[in-house]
Amino acid sequence: MSAALDGRRNSLDLPGAVEAARAAYAAKRPLSAALHERALEVLGGGNTRTVIAYGPFPTAMTRGEECRLWDLDGHEYLDLCGEYTAGLFGHSExxxxxxxxxxxxxxxxxxxxxxxxxxxxxxxxxxxxxxxxxxxxxxxxxxxxxxxxxxxxxxxxxxxxxxxxxxxxxxxxxxxxxxxxxxxxxxxxxxxxxxxxxxxxxxxxxxxxxxxxxxxxxxxxxxxxxxxxxxxxxxxxxxxxxxxxxxxxxxxxxxxxxxxxxxxxxxxxxxxxxxxxxxxxxxxxxxxxxxxxxxxxxxxxxxxxxxxxxxxxxxxxxxxxxxxFTAEVAEALYRRGEALRARLNGLAAAAGAPLSFTGIGSMVSVHFRTPAPNRPYAQGQGEEQLRELFFFDMLEAGIYLARRGMVALSLPVGEAELDRFAVAVAAFVDNRAEQLRAGGILG
CATH class of the missing domain: 3.40.640.10 (Type I PLP-dependent aspartate aminotransferase-like (Major domain))
Structure with a gap:
């Protein structure tokens, strides 16, 4: 990504950045958009599972292998959604x-x-x-x-x-x-x-x-x-x-x-x-x-x-x-997740960003506030806008996670994939510094 594009990203106000991200997302997925329009004719709300419905329309996936997914428009993703923890074994065990x-x-x-x-x-x-x-x-x-x-x-x-x-x-x-x-x-x-x-x-x-x-x-x-x-x-x-x-x-x-x-x-x-x-x-x-x-x-x-x-x-x-999924495999997965969360929190802290990651083991969620919350809370409008921006920026980086910002690691996800995610998060912190200051809560 060019330095000029990074600068334009940071110069947008938070609502403008979200709108720009939505537009870029839609422009790259005409086939998913067309499928959504057809689905609206026969499915209540255009889908049959609320958690995977998001605006302007959800990406339609057509194939998976190990920890990778491909969508209807031909884009490839690192799958860190892990089917909301159900996809522990990846797509081709x-x-x-x-x-x-x-x-x-x-x-x-x-x-x-x-x-x-x-x-x-x-x-x-x-x-x-x-x-x-x-x-x-x-x-x-x-x-x-x-x-x-x-x-x-x-x-x-x-x-x-x-x-x-x-x-x-x-x-x-x-x-x-x-x-x-x-x-x-x-x-x-x-x-x-x-x-x-x-x-x-x-x-x-x-x-x-x-x-x-x-x-x-x-x-x-x-x-x-x-x-x-x-x-x-x-x-x-x-x-x-x-x-x-x-x-x-x-x-x-x-x-x-x-x-x-x-x-x-x-x-x-x-x-x-x-x-x-x-x-x-x-x-x-x-x-x-x-x-x-x-x-x-x-x-x-x-x-x-x-x-x-x-x-x-x-x-x-x-x-x-x-x-x-033996005891040894379960423990290794737990430790990989613990290390990932510590790494993500470390890079957010180093940048002084209003960003934290909670979870246990192989489950991680992003929050646009510090310190990391220890109980549920009502998020503000700015936090929700940042959550959407994070989701679209991760998709732009070729990483698929839950719209609400949750990651669930699957067994095929290794150190190279974790490095890729950490790099993408670091880029988000850098490229969206202005928006983070505008919408996050720094304790």
Whole structure:
């Protein structure tokens, strides 16, 4: 990129820079734009997944290999979105491909139990400390719905404590400010994340009616905000005190060690929900926990779902979790992510930029404020504009990440790819210095 172009970028005010980035983005993607126009004729909102919809139109991807993606207009990208943590194994892991091809040769829909589900269940129960018994679903959303159902039936109580900024699926969303019309009208009571006093007050106020405390050990869609050990331990104590069940939503965070964050923290919940990567990229969810809680599904509780034990997910999951994502691989991925986040925060600090990166291990999110936040927050207009600008500048650099600024590393991402991302972030800090000063919050 020429020095003159860099200078023009820095000379624009923040709204002007965003508009210019949008225009440049659109000009390079006429085929994605045309596809979006056609999709608007038959799909509500032009797509069927809100998180991948953004203006002026979303880039349409057509092919993937290892940690690379190609879009409809022929552009190649380093994939750091990692399918929002579900794409842990990249796009062409040969052992997963071989398992899927073998399944397809033998048939798909059997309407029966099979050996794959028992094998995968045994692997997960052997890895996740809280799992004495487990059941499968098709998504993390379903897993959380069934875990909450199990908790309410087991305790005979109605209420569920969740946390502002939390996300437990498309119908279980708790924005930091306001509410989601899509969230099911269950009797939720809300507390503040990473705030022991808030959680204690809410739990004690509703103790007699509290069935469950559901929490992400790190809020994912809320900005990769890790829960402190003290906070999560306090929730364990509050569950014990009130008789509620503690549910760890580890749909995202289970990748951070062989046994999930609960193993890394040494805090064992009563129930755990899983999803995302575990079936090797196939649709997947799971919920489980203590044997006495899960025994309800052999009696008073029904749990249906045509594709709960579909042979593609079950057999791919056995290979993914039994052969590929070993404890050693999980630890190496965790350490790569920790080093990346430290590196990014270091270059932002060296530049004195209002920029910070939060997360755990292989999950990282950008924030346009310092110091790095330790709880969800309502971002300002300038921060949102910077977030959009960051997304478009990364695309311009050939790097695909989540529109909200989240990165989820996949196993094929190596040191060369991490270097490329760090260089792109450093260029953003340099080229957008004026906009960062205008829209960021420097503490």
């Amino acid at each position: 040969p052992r997963i491909h071989a398992a899927l091809h073998d399944v397809l040769r033998r048939g798909i829909n059997f309407a029966s139990v099979g050996p794959g589900e028992e094998k995968l269940a045994r692997l997960l129960c052997g890895r996740i400390p809280s799992l004495e018994r487990v059941r499968f679903t098709n998504s993390g959303t379903e897993a959380n719905l069934m875990a909450l159902t199990a908790a309410r039936a087991f305790t005979g109580r109605p209420k569920i404590m969740a946390f502002r900024g939390g996300y437990h699926g498309g119908v279980l969303t708790f924005p930091f400010a306001g509410s989601s019309l899509a969230t099911l009208p269950l009797p939720f009571v809300l507390a503040d994340y990473n705030d022991i006093a808030s959680a204690t007050a809410v739990a004690q106020e509703h103790a007699a009616d509290l069935a469950a405390i559901i929490v992400e050990p790190m809020q994912g869609s809320g900005g990769c905000i890790p829960g402190t050990t003290e906070f999560l331990a306090a929730l364990r104590a509050l569950a014990n005190e009130t008789g509620a069940l503690l549910i760890f939503d580890e749909v995202m965070t289970s990748r951070h060690s062989a046994g999930g964050m609960q193993a890394r923290l040494g805090i064992t919940p009563d129930m755990t929900t899983l999803g995302k990567y575990i079936a090797g990229g196939m649709s997947f969810g799971a919920f489980g926990g203590r044997e006495d809680i899960m025994a309800q599904f052999g009696g008073k509780l029904a749990h249906a779902g045509t594709f709960n034990n579909n042979v593609l997910s079950m057999n791919a999951g056995v290979v993914a979790m039994g052969e590929i």
